Amino acid sequence: MIGLLLKVSDALLGVLIFALCQYAYHGFVFHSLIYEFFAVLIVLLSPVCLELSGAYRTWSSKVPRFEGRSVIFGCILVYLCLMFVAYAFKISGAFSRVIVLSWFFSWPVALVLLRKVLRIVLKYRNRDRIRSQTAIIVGAGDLGLSVARYLEENAWLGVGVRGFFDDKKDGSLENKPVLGRTENVASFVREHKAExxxxxxxxxxxxxxxxxxxxxxxxxxxxxxxxxxxxFEMMLSGAPRYFGEIAAIALWESPFIGLNAALKRLFDIIFASLALIIISPGLLAFALAIKLSSPGPVFFTQQRYGLRGEPFWILKFRTMTVCEDGNNFVQCTQCDPRVTRLGAFMRKYSLDELPQFFNVLQGKMSVVGPRPHAVSMNEEYRKLVAGYMLRHKVKPGVTGLAQVSGFRGETNTMEKMEGRVRKDLEYIKSWTLFLDLKIILKTIWGGFTGWNAY
Structure with missing residues (x-):
């Protein structure tokens, strides 16, 4: 119920802030069909865009700063959609830049403050319920203690913990008493009317x-x-799912389902298309330089594992004197004699990866995701690193969280590969479009500094 009210409040607040910005400068003009049209768009787009950004998924989170990021990114999605509509219908001139910019900056702040106020109100409203300690927890292990801590830290939920029931522990835990053994639970609930x-x-x-x-x-x-x-240490989702009347919990599930999948694919197509248009002169220059500097093909193709572990052919600029593939593949090392002089420069700044945007347009890769490894590396490390193949729950990426977190380049130790896999799984578990943009910006910065690649 709170989630539904929050969605309605967010949409109405967007319209209200826009109206107040308009009134502050020019007075109310919502009798205009253009303004009424945009008010309706704000109401329709706000719940969808904020849902896609994860703003409602993190509503009950105990880390409000992550929620703030999701709210800001959701607002940006709304702005982009409105800008597209205004451009398509040639009505952008009807809006004052001062008013639009004022709304751009004030609405996200208002949404964050709304959530803060709502939590305070709920905590105040529920203080009597909390004092009455309305819940008991059966099981005083790590799981039960986690439930108690969460309810304690999120007092606005209005659920106070009276104590624990456990067959092996007594005394008190988390400042809450162990009230008895499990056979006493039902009688205690009836006698004390635990909710x-x-x-x-x-x-x-x-x-x-x-x-x-x-x-x-x-x-x-x-x-x-x-x-x-x-x-389960490798749990990626934990989201509930219903198959008819059968309830299930997804331990390993791709975040790219339904609207998320469509949004991710749309972002990939737009970004890859723009990137190829911008870098096309550079692609031609590098292709010519590779052809003139060393014998061999311009492009290097190699079989990699993609989504669901299905093989595809990755496209890169050739940077070596060899084109190894299959079981004979040897990972590039520092000062590798197989690397050409031009290839060393291109690998340092990741310029050899640029043709992979064609793989993105084909739908075989994504702009951001776990980097694809050679088939022989997959077959080796899937036996050595727990959860290694879970990387293939999503499409491989031109760049990824692992690459901007210090795990770029050669993985010559088990610790480096484990670190890379850990970051890849972290990306799958916590994906948002905001995270994709953050990784892209870090990649551009890191790429031009030639960090940890050879």
Missing amino acids: YVFLALPMRAEDKVKRLVTELTDSTATVYLVPDIFQ
Whole structure:
């Protein structure tokens, strides 16, 4: 319910701020069809764009700064859509630049403040409920303690923890008492009228969970089963999914589903097309230089693993005197004699990667994603690094989070490869378009400094 109200409030606040900016400079003119049209667009676009940016996904997060980034990026998406409409219909001249810029900067600030105020209001409204300690947690292990900490840190939710029930622990944990053993849960709930029960038991306690669920049907408490999925270190999603009446939790799922997939693909097409138009003279110059400086083809193609581990042919400028592929592939090392003089310069500044934008337009790659490795490297490291193949839940990228985090170039130790895989999985787990733009900017800066590549 709060999420729906937040979406409506965000949209209406966008219209209100725009109207106030207009009024401050020229008075109200919303009798104009153009302004009414844009007001409707703001109402329609705001929930969609903010949803895509992750603003509502992080609403219940205990890290508000991440939510602020999502809100700002969602507003930018709205602005871009409105600019496109204004340009397409040739009505941009109807809006004052001062008013538009004022709205651009004030609306995101208002949205962030709205969330802050809403949390304070909810915390104030729920203070009596918190004092009454309305919830108990069954299970005093790491999972139960995590639930208690979260409820404590997010007091605005209005759920206070009265204590724990556990068969192996007593005393107090997280400043909350252990109230008894699990066989006492149902009677305690009925006697003290606890409103919420969180079953945070390990997966091996299946019989105990079944017994508790049966016993708690003789109460009016709301019962939550907290799955012990955090024991899986490689969990990427954790999002609930419904297949008809079957509830499931996605442990490993691509973030690019539905609208996210369409948005990611649209971004790739637009960015790759613009990039190829801008760098086309440079591509021709490098192609000619490669042909004149050393014998061999201009382009180097090599089989790599892409989305779902399906092979594709990656396109790069040739920087070596050889074109190795398959099981005979040897990773480039520092001062590698196979690298040409021109190739050393191109590899230093990642200029040999530029033809991969053609792979992006083909749909085989994305602008941002885990860097694709040679087939022989995949076959070697998938046996050595846990979660290695989960990198292929998304399309490989021209650049990626691992590359701008210090894991660019040769991976000559297991620690470097593990670090690269860890960053790739972090990218998949926390993807937003804002993160893609951040990685692209870091890549441009890092690329021109020739950092950690040879």
